[in-house]
Amino acid sequence: MVDKLTAKQREAALKRLNGWVYDEAKDAIHHVFKFKDFSEAFGFMSRVALVAEKSGHHPDWSNSYNSVTITLSTHDAGGLSVRDVELAKAIDTILV
Numbered sequence: 001m002v003d004k005l006t007a008k009q010r011e012a013a014l015k016r017l018n019g020w021v022y023d024e025a026k027d028a029i030h031h032v033f034k035f036k037d038f039s040e041a042f043g044f045m046s047r048v049a050l051v052a053e054k055s056g057h058h059p060d061w062s063n064s065y066n067s068v069t070i071t072l073s074t075h076d077a078g079g080l081s082v083r084d085v086e087l088a089k090a091i092d093t094i095l096v
């Protein structure tokens with residue numbers, strides 16, 4: 001079982017991420033990604049899905065046409081953990 005991040009750990013982690021926003025009520029981070037069209041959005045989701053499955057950690061997400069909203073939290077820990085930060089970093093890398 002992984003521990004939730006402390007406020008200090010969370011703040012340090014957020015500085016190293018690209019555009020992720022902390023939601024205190026959910027103890028989660030989220031990001032809305034916009035693409036040219038559905039095809040690009042779904043291609044991105046496919047790449048995220050492969051990374052998520054490989055790492056055994058999965059996003060809560062939704063898609064509407066060219067927009068993908070991703071929320072990351074660790075269900076097993078009841079909040080934000082290092083696993084979410086690692087997945088967010090991997091997602092950021094997909095977009096570089």
Ligand SMILES: C[C@H](O)[C@H](O)[C@H]1CNC2=NC(N)=NC(=O)C2=N1
Binds near residue numbers: 060072074
């Ligand atoms: C057994 C399996 O590793 C766990 O249920 C994993 C799967 N993916 C997960 N994803 C997320 N976001 N949180 C979890 O706690 C989680 N747990």
